[in-house]
Amino acid sequence: MTKGVRTRVIVIAGVLLLALYGIVGLPKSTSDLAANLERNIRLGLDLRGGTFLVLEVQVQDAVKAEADRTIETLKEDLRKSSVDYTGIERNDPTTIAQADQIEIGIKGVPAGRTGDFRSIVSERYTTWILTPVSSTDFRLTMKPTEMIALKKDTIERTRQTIENRINSLGVGETTIQQRGRAEADYELVVELPGVDDPARVKQIMQTAAMLELKAVQDGPFGSREQALAKHGGVLPLNTQLMRGAVRAGENGESWYLLSRNAVVTGRDLRNARPGRGEMGQWETEFSLNKDGARRFGNYTGANIGNRLAIVLDGVVRSAPVIQNRIEDSGRIMGARDQQDASDLALVLRAGSLPAGIIYGEERTVGPSLGADSIREGITAGIVGLAAVILAMLVYYKGAGVNAVLALVLNAIILLAALGYFGAVLTLPGIAGVILTIGMAVDSNVLIFERIREELRSGKGVIAAVDTGFSKAFLTIIDTHVTTVVSCAFLFMFGTGPVKGFAVTLVIGLIANIFTAVFVSRTLFDWHLNSQRQVTQLSI
Amino acid sequence: MEIFKNTNFDFLGKKWPFIIASLLLTTAGLVSLALRGGPRYGIDFRGGIIVDVTCQGTPPVNLIRGALSKRISGQIEVQNTGGARNGLLIGTESMGEKELASARQIITETLESTMGQPGGGKLDFNNASAQALADRLRDPLARSGAALSEPQLQELTGRLLQFRDRNRSGLLSSVDELASLQGVTPAVLNTLKQECYLAPFHVQSVQAVGPKVGGELRSQAVLATLYALGGMLVYIAFRFEWIYGLAAVIAVFHDTIITIGLFSIFNKEITLTVIAALLTLVGYSMNDTIVVFDRIRENLKIMRREKLESLINKSINQTLSRTILTSGLTFLTVISLFVFGGQVLHGFSFALVVGIIIGTYSSVFIASPIVVFWQDIAERRKGRGMTPPAAPPAVAAQKAVK
Numbered sequence: 031m032t033k034g035v036r037t038r039v040i041v042i043a044g045v046l047l048l049a050l051y052g053i054v055g056l057p058k059s060t061s062d063l064a065a066n067l068e069r070n071i072r073l074g075l076d077l078r079g080g081t082f083l084v085l086e087v088q089v090q091d092a093v094k095a096e097a098d099r100t101i102e103t104l105k106e107d108l109r110k111s112s113v114d115y116t117g118i119e120r121n122d123p124t125t126i127a128q129a130d131q132i133e134i135g136i137k138g139v140p141a142g143r144t145g146d147f148r149s150i151v152s153e154r155y156t157t158w159i160l161t162p163v164s165s166t167d168f169r170l171t172m173k174p175t176e177m178i179a180l181k182k183d184t185i186e187r188t189r190q191t192i193e194n195r196i197n198s199l200g201v202g203e204t205t206i207q208q209r210g211r212a213e214a215d216y217e218l219v220v221e222l223p224g225v226d227d228p229a230r231v232k233q234i235m236q237t238a239a240m241l242e243l244k245a246v247q248d249g250p251f252g253s254r255e256q257a258l259a260k261h262g263g264v265l266p267l268n269t270q271l272m273r274g275a276v277r278a279g280e281n282g283e284s285w286y287l288l289s290r291n292a293v294v295t296g297r298d299l300r301n302a303r304p305g306r307g308e309m310g311q312w313e314t315e316f317s318l319n320k321d322g323a324r325r326f327g328n329y330t331g332a333n334i335g336n337r338l339a340i341v342l343d344g345v346v347r348s349a350p351v352i353q354n355r356i357e358d359s360g361r362i363m364g365a366r367d368q369q370d371a372s373d374l375a376l377v378l379r380a381g382s383l384p385a386g387i388i389y390g391e392e393r394t395v396g397p398s399l400g401a402d403s404i405r406e407g408i409t410a411g412i413v414g415l416a417a418v419i420l421a422m423l424v425y426y427k428g429a430g431v432n433a434v435l436a437l438v439l440n441a442i443i444l445l446a447a448l449g450y451f452g453a454v455l456t457l458p459g460i461a462g463v464i465l466t467i468g469m470a471v472d473s474n475v476l477i478f479e480r481i482r483e484e485l486r487s488g489k490g491v492i493a494a495v496d497t498g499f500s501k502a503f504l505t506i507i508d509t510h511v512t513t514v515v516s517c518a519f520l521f522m523f524g525t526g527p528v529k530g531f532a533v534t535l536v537i538g539l540i541a542n543i544f545t546a547v548f549v550s551r552t553l554f555d556w557h558l559n560s561q562r563q564v565t566q567l568s569i
Numbered sequence: 570m571e572i573f574k575n576t577n578f579d580f581l582g583k584k585w586p587f588i589i590a591s592l593l594l595t596t597a598g599l600v601s602l603a604l605r606g607g608p609r610y611g612i613d614f615r616g617g618i619i620v621d622v623t624c625q626g627t628p629p630v631n632l633i634r635g636a637l638s639k640r641i642s643g644q645i646e647v648q649n650t651g652g653a654r655n656g657l658l659i660g661t662e663s664m665g666e667k668e669l670a671s672a673r674q675i676i677t678e679t680l681e682s683t684m685g686q687p688g689g690g691k692l693d694f695n696n697a698s699a700q701a702l703a704d705r706l707r708d709p710l711a712r713s714g715a716a717l718s719e720p721q722l723q724e725l726t727g728r729l730l731q732f733r734d735r736n737r738s739g740l741l742s743s744v745d746e747l748a749s750l751q752g753v754t755p756a757v758l759n760t761l762k763q764e765c766y767l768a769p770f771h772v773q774s775v776q777a778v779g780p781k782v783g784g785e786l787r788s789q790a791v792l793a794t795l796y797a798l799g800g801m802l803v804y805i806a807f808r809f810e811w812i813y814g815l816a817a818v819i820a821v822f823h824d825t826i827i828t829i830g831l832f833s834i835f836n837k838e839i840t841l842t843v844i845a846a847l848l849t850l851v852g853y854s855m856n857d858t859i860v861v862f863d864r865i866r867e868n869l870k871i872m873r874r875e876k877l878e879s880l881i882n883k884s885i886n887q888t889l890s891r892t893i894l895t896s897g898l899t900f901l902t903v904i905s906l907f908v909f910g911g912q913v914l915h916g917f918s919f920a921l922v923v924g925i926i927i928g929t930y931s932s933v934f935i936a937s938p939i940v941v942f943w944q945d946i947a948e949r950r951k952g953r954g955m956t957p958p959a960a961p962p963a964v965a966a967q968k969a970v971k
Contacts, residue, residue, distance in 0.1 A: 398739030406911030
């Protein structure tokens with residue numbers, strides 16, 4: 031028996047050391063200790079402050095862009111093969127759910143050329159399904175597999191772009207994850223611990239940052255109508271009208287007629303940084319990569335005296351006259367201040383978003399509230415735990431010490447396990463801890479009451495302890511397994527907070543079976559073995 | 570020390586007053602729910618915006634409400650939550666994701682225009698971010714001859730804001746409070762006074778939830794709970810008998826309904842954290858019920874001649890001491906959370922305080938009587954009680970019994 035106890039004590043000591051290591055590591059100083067604690071016991075945003083965002087990625091944007099690209103190249107191909115048509119247009123899905131309904135309608139292909147048309151489409155546009163609508167009209171729909179791949183790719187690129195942007199902002203340990211299933215949910219969850227200016231971060235994430243440099247064909251005009259009127263109500267081929275940015279001190283709209291095709295785009299960027307213009311106002315300077323610089327140089331060399339529009343997210347920021355051949359740099363004017371200019375440089379460097387994003391959820395807990403919550407939470411925890419410990423000691427005397435030791439070990443293992451699994455302690459997690467404490471206390475109470483009953487019925491101490499443990503053990507297993515079963519369902523079907531609750535509780539319960547049954551029993555045995563004649567038990 | 574020794578209360582004999590009380594509570598809750606048109610969902614579930622602000626002095630509630638209702642459609646809730654810190658709560662109705670962003674902006678602007686004194690272009694220190702503060706101070710400090718290197722500046726602003734958030738709960742009433750901080754020289758203090766002003770409010774938290782996310786959260790929380798209840802029913806049915814599983818689940822369901830009803834009666838919001846509390850009380854009450862059932866199962870094997878009702882009574886009495894002790898101890902933890910846990914934990918701990926009381930008594934006065942009722946019905950169907958109650962197929966370890 032003594033030998034058995036010794037082995038068990040060694041096992042318990044091993045677990046305790048492992049758990050302690052998981053919580054505090056191997057600290058060399060008190061500051062080390064605090065740092066390790068903070069690293070291992072990670073608090074959720076609701077407790078420490080920070081911003082939690084759910085981003086709905088507007089995948090239909092990417093789908094529409096893909097359709098637009100297809101239309102452009104299809105027109106080009108049809109022109110080369112001199113296949114006529116009266117119109118090629120796509121529909122306009124506006125919500126995420128409608129993205130699957132994208133289709134391109136081709137109208138008025140002459141009856142004699144439909145064979146050529148069909149062969150062009152089936153050879154070069156393999157990602158689309160061609161359906162004839164009438165003898166001259168056709169419809170293109172995207173293949174389902176392509177649609178899934180495109181959406182997945184959009185989500186992933188959005189995630190990477192946002193990650194790049196946030197990382198260059200330098201706000202510390204951010205997590206960006208896709209929520210739910212990759213093929214069916216289009217939500218990204220962004221957690222920004224300790225960010226104290228969420229409005230700015232949100233702005234930075236949301237900016238599409240589509241930079242295009244386009245030739246100005248005509249303008250500026252005072253309004254859209256004026257521009258249309260000048261061209262007889264119809265825009266020239268391959269042109270588009272774009273609004274100019276409204277600047278401080280200017281009133282009225284301005285509209286430009288631009289070439290549809292960009293000379294260079296944000297993809298040709300090499301770098302961007304904030305700078306100051308001649309008048310001392312803030313602006314964003316950018317430079318182009320080799321390929322972009324070559325095209326830009328050729329274009330500007332051939333178009334001296336013409337105007338070039340710098341378009342950001344569909345708005346003409348400025349339209350300077352080309353003075354001379356420019357190789358590889360340009361500037362975007364109109365920044366409000368330094369931060370505005372450097373934020374724009376940041377998003378340009380990180381690349382443009384493949385689709386728009388909408389914020390589906392935002393939770394910002396200010397650092398002051400976080401600090402208050404932690405302080406109050408700790409006070410409540412200490413008061414509650416102290417009361418429980420005191421009551422156990424008063425009520426069960428010597429055995430109470432047993433229970434308290436088991437309880438403390440349970441808490442240590444629970445915290446360590448959270449650290450080892452990389453789980454985060456949130457408010458619902460604390461709910462799980464409370465239930466764990468409740469059930470841990472309950473396990474001890476169950477056992478002790480049983481032992482008392484057995485003692486009352488006249489059993490000897492050793493027999494009473496033995497019976498008490500084995501009878502209570504069945505009950506403990508039943509209560510614990512039932513709760514673990516329910517946690518399994520909560521984990522499978524629940525969202526974030528509900529999951530957090532389930533994880534903490536399961537860890538706590540497993541730890542509790544170990545501490546309340548195995549550890550507490552070992553303590554009893556140890557105590558009983560150390561006495562020669564056991565006639566009394568402090569319980 | 571022992572409080573209950575060999576008690577012999579006739580619990581099942583006195584069940585009716587308690588069952589009636591339960592029914593009354595349940596009805597009161599359901600009536601309240603019906604009158605209010607369902608539970609009062611927090612914004613987690615219904616969508617909308619909630620902004621939590623602390624204020625210096627009493628906030629001009631009517632002024633803010635008036636200014637907001639002009640610019641945001643739907644009902645606007647502006648409430649002085651009082652307390653030592655003068656809380657101000659601003660809430661909106663559910664709205665689309667795009668409107669959400671602009672409404673959030675409008676609320677911030679309205680707070681500035683109604684409570685912030687005209688700062689004359691100065692920076693509001695009480696709501697400034699570290700970055701904004703550093704940008705604001707950089708040049709003026711250099712001009713006043715107290716230029717700081719960038720790391721020094723970051724460290725200083727970090728320390729200033731940490732003091733504001735940790736020591737003053739985010740709200741300073743005078744810039745001079747910063748004077749004692751390390752690195753705050755008279756020159757720095759002067760620059761702070763020149764460049765910053767102190768608005769009498771501090772935004773503590775902002776929550777904005779779109780209608781889509783809200784709906785998803787609601788249906789998932791309900792589904793997860795129902796599945797969990799189903800899982801427990803199956804497990805208990807497997808370990809005991811199906812009627813025990815059903816009785817336990819009904820008892821737990823009873824606790825949840827009463828708690829939700831009480832939330833409605835006290836007009837408290839059901840938030841995601843309250844859901845976590847409800848799950849806790851489900852676990853707690855289930856635990857309690859199983860302990861009693863376990864004892865019943867054990868006694869069924871020993872006292873084969875005993876009538877079920879008196880057997881259950883005995884079982885409850887035998888476990889009474891542990892029931893009271895465990896509930897009492899858990900109650901201590903929860904009550905300290907309720908008293909000291911602060912506003913964030915308030916709804917959460919309220920649900921637990923209520924839940925523990927109800928959860929404890931439901932295992933005695935709801936779950937056990939259901940088993941007796943069922944047994945009575947079964948016996949009556951079989952003809953006058955010749956068959957003793959069937960022993961459940963327990964896999965008990967018998968080595969303990971001498």
